[in-house]
Amino acid sequence: xxxxxxxxxxxxxxxxxxxxxxxxxxxxxxxxxxxxxxxxxxxxxxxxxxxxxxxxxxxxxxxxxxxxxxxxxxxxxxxxxxxxxxxxxxxxxxxxxxxxxxxxxxxxxxxxxxxxxxxxxxxxxxxxxxxxxxxxxxxxxxxxxxxxxxxxxxxxxxxxxxxxxxxxxxxxxxxxxxxxxxxxxxxxxxxxxxxxxxxxxxxxxxxxxxxxxxxxxxxxxxxxxxxxxxxxxxxxxxxxxxxxxxxxxxxxxxxxxxxxxxxxxxxxxxxxxxxxxxxxxxxxxxxxxxxxxxxxxxxxxxxxxxxxxxxxxxxxxxxxxxxxxxxxxxxxxxxxxxxxxxxxxxxxxxxxxxxxxxxxxxxxxxxxxxxxxxxxxxxxxxxxxxxxxxxxxxxxxxxxxxxxxxxxxxxxxxxxxxxxxxxxxxxxxxxxxxxxxxxxxxxxxxxxxxxxxxxxxxxxxxxxxxxxxxxxxxxxxxxxxxxxxxxxxxxxxxxxxxxxxxxxxxxxxxxxxxxxxxxxxxxxxxxxxxxxxxxxxxxxxxxxxxxxxxxxxxxxxxxxxxxxxxxxxxxxxxxxxxxxxxxxxxxxxxxxxxxxxxxxxxxxxxxxxxxxxxxxxxxxxxxxxxxxxxxxxxxxxxxxxxxxxxxxxxxxxxxxxxxxxxxxxxxxxxxxxxxxxxxxxxxxxxxxxxxxxxxxxxxxxxxxxxxxxxxxxxxxxxxxxxxxxxxxxxxxxxxxxxxxxxxxxxxxxxxxxxxxxxxxxxxxxxxxx
Numbered sequence: 046x047x048x049x050x051x052x053x054x055x056x057x058x059x060x061x062x063x064x065x066x067x068x069x070x071x072x073x074x075x076x077x078x079x080x081x082x083x084x085x086x087x088x089x090x091x092x093x094x095x096x097x098x099x100x101x102x103x104x105x106x107x108x109x110x111x112x113x114x115x116x117x118x119x120x121x122x123x124x125x126x127x128x129x130x131x132x133x134x135x136x137x138x139x140x141x142x143x144x145x146x147x148x149x150x151x152x153x154x155x156x157x158x159x160x161x162x163x164x165x166x167x168x169x170x171x172x173x174x175x176x177x178x179x180x181x182x183x184x185x186x187x188x189x190x191x192x193x194x195x196x197x198x199x200x201x202x203x204x205x206x207x208x209x210x211x212x213x214x215x216x217x218x219x220x221x222x223x224x225x226x227x228x229x230x231x232x233x234x235x236x237x238x239x240x241x242x243x244x245x246x247x248x249x250x251x252x253x254x255x256x257x258x259x260x261x262x263x264x265x266x267x268x269x270x271x272x273x274x275x276x277x278x279x280x281x282x283x284x285x286x287x288x289x290x291x292x293x294x295x296x297x298x299x300x301x302x303x304x305x306x307x308x309x310x311x312x313x314x315x316x317x318x319x320x321x322x323x324x325x326x327x328x329x330x331x332x333x334x335x336x337x338x339x340x341x342x343x344x345x346x347x348x349x350x351x352x353x354x355x356x357x358x359x360x361x362x363x364x365x366x367x368x369x370x371x372x373x374x375x376x377x378x379x380x381x382x383x384x385x386x387x388x389x390x391x392x393x394x395x396x397x398x399x400x401x402x403x404x405x406x407x408x409x410x411x412x413x414x415x416x417x418x419x420x421x422x423x424x425x426x427x428x429x430x431x432x433x434x435x436x437x438x439x440x441x442x443x444x445x446x447x448x449x450x451x452x453x454x455x456x457x458x459x460x461x462x463x464x465x466x467x468x469x470x471x472x473x474x475x476x477x478x479x480x481x482x483x484x485x486x487x488x489x490x491x492x493x494x495x496x497x498x499x500x501x502x503x504x505x506x507x508x509x510x511x512x513x514x515x516x517x518x519x520x521x522x523x524x525x526x527x528x529x530x531x532x533x534x535x536x537x538x539x540x541x542x543x544x545x546x547x548x549x550x551x552x553x554x555x556x557x558x559x560x561x562x563x564x565x566x567x568x569x570x571x572x573x574x575x576x577x578x579x580x581x582x583x584x585x586x587x588x589x590x591x592x593x594x595x596x597x598x599x600x601x602x603x604x605x606x607x608x609x610x611x612x613x614x615x616x617x618x619x620x621x622x623x624x625x626x627x628x629x630x631x632x633x634x635x636x637x638x639x640x641x642x643x644x645x646x647x648x649x650x651x652x653x654x655x656x657x658x659x660x661x662x663x664x665x666x667x668x669x670x671x672x673x674x675x676x677x678x679x680x681x682x683x684x685x686x687x688x689x690x691x692x693x694x695x696x697x698x699x700x701x702x703x704x705x706x707x708x709x710x711x712x713x714x715x716x717x718x719x720x721x722x723x724x725x726x727x728x729x730x731x732x733x734x735x736x737x738x739x740x741x742x743x744x745x746x747x748x749x750x751x752x753x754x755x756x757x758x759x760x761x762x763x764x765x766x767x768x769x770x771x772x773x774x775x776x777x778x779x780x781x782x783x784x785x786x787x788x789x790x791x792x793x794x795x796x797x798x799x800x801x802x803x804x805x806x807x808x809x810x811x812x813x814x
Contacts, residue, residue, distance in 0.1 A: 046122055048139035051147035051255060051314045052076075052328045055085055059108045060125055061135055062092035063172075063302050067328060068148065068255050069336065070210050071316035073179055074380040076328060077211045079202065080176040083186070086331045091173040094155060094215070095251065097236075100129045100169040100500065107133075118285045119303040120310075122492050130160035131241070139574050140269070140277040142284035148317060149254035151274045155567075156249070158241040168243055170215065171234035172253045174202045179210075180382070182335035193231035193403050195223050199231045199266055201259050211255055211317060214262035216270060218250040250274035257318050288354035296578060306351055312347035316381075322358070322365055323381040324348075337386050340370060340394035341448045346399040356409045363401055364417055371423030374430055378450060392461030393448040393526065395430040396468035398423050403471045428472050431465055436514065440489040441497065448526035449559075455511040455518065458497050460526035463534040466490040470535075470578050491536050499543060507547040524561070529563035539566065639660065 047053050047067075055064035065080040082090020098105040105128040112126040114394050121543050123136040134155040140147050158164055174191045176182040189206035200223055203212035217235050226232040251273075253266030269277065282356050286311065309326045313338075315321065324343040326334035343366060352359035354559055369383030375395030378387040402420065414420060434442045436457070443456040466487040473484045500509045500518045508528050509518035522528055528547050531537050537544040548567040554560060556577075564573035 046120055046138060047312060047453060048141045049309050049313060049322070050146075050317065051139045051253075052314070053137060053139060053150060054311075054329050054331075055080075055123055057088055057092065058114060059112065060092070060095060060433075061112065061137075062095040063137065063152070064088060064092045065330065066093060066150070066213065066253065066255070067330060068211055069314045069323060069380050069381065071319050071321065071323070071324075073210055074382050075179045075181045076330070077317075078178050078180060078184075078330060079174065079211070079213055079497070081173040082180075083176045083178075083184075085176065085494065091175060093174065094152065094170055094251075096131065096135060096152065097167075097169045097171055098128050098129060099169075099236075100154075101165055103129070103435075105129055113598040115251070116188070116303070117301060118282060120285055120287070120306045120590045121281070125771075128752065130158060130162075130164060130340065130374070130542070131166065132157040134160055136278075138281055139279060142279050142280040145272070145277050145284070146255065147254065147265055147268055147282040147313075149252060149269050151250055151252055151277060152279070153248060153250040153274050153721060154238070156241060157246045158243055159245050163243065164241045166239045166247075167236050168239065168249045169221075169234055169236035170217075171232070171236075173230050173232050175230040177204060180330060180335055181386075182333060182337060184330075189527065191230065193225045193227070193233045194260070195225055196263055198223065199263050200225065201237060201263065202233075203262075208502040209258060211257065212262040214256070214259075214266045216252045216254075216266040218252070218270060218274060221431070230544045244539070255317060273390070281501075290353055296386035299578065305354060308347055308350040309354055312343075313351060313358075320814040322361060323369075324366060325361060325381050334582065336381050338370070338381060339368070339391075339448075339450060340375055341391060341397045343370075343681055344397035345393075348401055349404065352405060352408060356405075356411070359405060360409075360414060361410060363405060363414070364419060366401075367398070367419045367423040371419065371426060374423060374427040376430075386448070389446040389450060390430075390434070390444060391446050391448055391450070392431070392434065392444040392458065393464050395427050395434075396461075396464045398427045399468045399471040399475060402475075405529075406677045424472065424475060425480070428476065431468065432483075432485075435485065439497070439514070440485055440493045442490075447523050447526045449523070451523075453519075454521065454525065455513040457507055458523075458526060459494065459528055460509045460510070460523065460530060462490060462494055463531050463536040466494075466536065468533045492717055493535060495543075496637060502546065502550050505546050506543060507550050508543060520550070527551075527560050529560065529567040532566055537567070624692055647779045658716070706725055726782050 046056070050068065052067040053065075054067060056062070057064060064082075064085040065078050067078040067160050069075075070077050079093060081093040084090050085093070096107065107126060107128065110128060111125045112124045114122060114124050117123050117136070121138045127133070135153065137150065137152045139677050143676055152170060156166060156168065174193055177187045177191060179187070187204050187206075189204040192201075192203055192205050194201050199214050201212060201214050205207050210674070215233070215235060217237055219237060222234075222236045222238075224234045224236075237249050241247060252266050252269040254262050254269060256262030256265055285306065288306065289298070290305060292296055294302065299656060310322065312326070314323055314328055316323060317343065323338075324347060325338050326332065326342060327334040328336065329707055344363075347365075348359055348362050351362060370379050372383070373385065375391050375393070375397075377385060377389040377394075379390075380386050393430040402414065402424070405414065418717055431442060436443065441457050442462055443457075443459055444453065444461050447453045447458065469485050469487040469490065473481050473487070475481075476484065481548045496537075497512060498509050498514075498518075499506045500520065502520065506532070507520065508520050509520055510526075510528060512518040528544075529551075531544060532539045545568050548564075548569070554564060554573075561573060561576065564570065565577075567573070602758070614639065640808065677702065698778070758799070
């Protein structure tokens with residue numbers, strides 16, 4: 046557990062002891078960790094803080110009694126155990142919330158006397174300061190000695206050298222007896238004495254706080270004590286509940302929220318010495334990447350997860366990434382403060398900046414983020430970096446390392462170029478008109494990928510993971526940059542035969558969790574989803590940001606706004622197996638709905654109590670779909686793969702139909718599929734694709750299921766839905782956002798800056814289309 050200030054990564058399940066406490070220090074570019082022993086990661090040695098209970102002079106061994114643990118709200122560890130005649134309930138939490146944002150933690154214990162006689166109880170917190178270390182990737186112990194002193198009613202823990210980087214303070218919520226034993230590994234204890242009558246209950250709390258030096262840590266303990274642990278716990282629970290996401294399935298909710306909170310608190314932290322936010326791979330001390338950061342991982346794994354729970358913080362983190370790391374997009378691994386740690390250019394790292402900005406604007410409608418000068422400079426630098434990596438003769442781009450930082454077999458990667466194609470699409474709509482004219486056409490990049498990356502496999506053509514321009518190719522898939530992600534970047538459709546052969550040729554899933562996530566998009570999505578539902582976590586949320594299951598699977602309380610296919614990949618629920626075996630996300634609903642069609646509406650309404658207002662129904666149950674369309678805001682029909690979206694303005698119903706039919710192809714069950722538009726002229730298809738990615742709808746000639754009115758071929762929507770506006774195809778630089786940005790650009794030029802971004806088109810205009 047922990048908050049953005051303090052990490053409590055090692056809580057022993059047998060004793061409830063805290064073995065280590067970690068904070069971030071910007072000046073040291075590292076994490077600073079206090080522990081009881083150097084082997085704290087494995088639970089070796091004495092703990093830093095350990096709860097103790099003495100009943101009528103007899104010490105109770107909590108490790109000897111069975112302890113039942115639960116994780117309240119997916120983040121607050123809580124235990125219950127029996128200690129003699131007493132029932133103990135304990136919880137350790139780091140305060141979180143608007144008025145509880147303190148660099149500290151609370152260890153609260155509740156005692157209930159279940160015997161028929163009074164008890165004298167001494168409840169305490171004792172420990173050993175036996176180890177302090179700095180850690181970027183590997184730990185380095187401090188050279189000075191450890192020190193524990195008493196200042197009033199607080200125990201202070203720090204090093205003997207001055208000035209120190211971090212100090213810790215421990216205090217109780219009432220009168221307590223404090224003891225300190227000096228030595229190389231000083232010991233300390235805080236003990237409170239209680240008298241418990243038969244059936245009586247009492248609560249005791251101990252406060253832990255960190256500061257840049259002793260006085261600051263002592264002041265933070267006083268703040269925690271003044272606010273009280275009950276108020277801090279209540280506000281923390283309310284704040285964590287506000288971050289929760291809901292899918293309608295309890296088991297999936299637990300899995301998603303647990304990993305979401307882990308990414309929220311361990312992929313992001315606030316430094317103790319400047320209070321600013323910093324992104325990093327993970328604050329977990331056992332991870333090899335440590336507190337370094339790579340552009341691709343931060344912008345495409347961590348920030349999207351934070352954006353689900355806290356869009357305001359996501360905005361600040363995007364700007365912090367541009368401020369600290371945007372001076373060299375994609376150039377390698379950085380320290381948390383932006384200093385270059387390990388050079389190594391990655392196409393995905395440079396392309397991740399425009400993709401992250403586009404995703405944020407699309408999901409939050411916060412267009413004013415583009416007014417930030419630091420964001421403008423970063424986007425231009427990202428474009429310059431990509432342009433410098435283009436091959437002289439072909440619209441393909443080279444890289445030095447893959448998205449994980451590992452070298453690749455050949456310099457031109459499949460995954461990296463697919464990501465670059467989508468980034469170029471964003472940059473063409475984002476940069477000023479003169480610069481956007483020079484941006485490489487993404488359609489040409491995608492066409493070159495098909496020409497050069499399709500190679501003979503076992504009996505058929507498959508996509509190579511990397512090539513050179515001399516005919517050499519590698520078919521070995523990169524788990525961090527897997528070819529399974531290709532539909533997400535609009536390079537291929539999920540039902541594409543070459544893509545399906547490539548996925549099949551990969552064989553069994555790799556051990557890396559990133560490729561497991563990618564298989565949710567591939568042909569065996571149903572098997573991947575079953576694995577995630579049953580997969581045990583590695584002793585906890587564990588393996589850094591890669592343990593996040595929310596790569597780009599979007600859960601929102603807004604209506605789905607994504608174009609064809611993208612909405613599928615942004616919602617974890619929509620995972621299909623193959624053409625003949627659809628896998629709905631709500632199997633219980635489908636089973637009960639098929640057995641009792643009259644109950645469909647009630648079943649769906651119960652699921653729609655969650656904020657997402659998205660329900661998965663079988664395509665064959667169109668009769669039930671028509672009834673539901675009269676009552677629901679959004680419902681999703683899952684049959685096979687990818688199709689179109691139809692909006693019905695009168696009923697305010699949006700259907701995302703997943704199928705592979707062409708021109709009104711029949712499903713074989715008597716219902717007519719929506720045409721996918723794959724046979725539309727390329728220019729029109731490209732225009733529709735660009736509009737759909739920023740929220741625009743795609744006109745079809747399909748029948749609107751809610752009113753059975755067929756729109757005319759000109760594209761006017763049924764039920765009075767507005768026709769595509771001519772303004773959607775207007776030239777770059779004429780939107781209201783562009784006018785505002787031009788004024789900002791003029792102000793920047795007056796201050797001596799060279800250029801600023803002018804948005805090529807407005808998302809609002811595209812949605813009106």
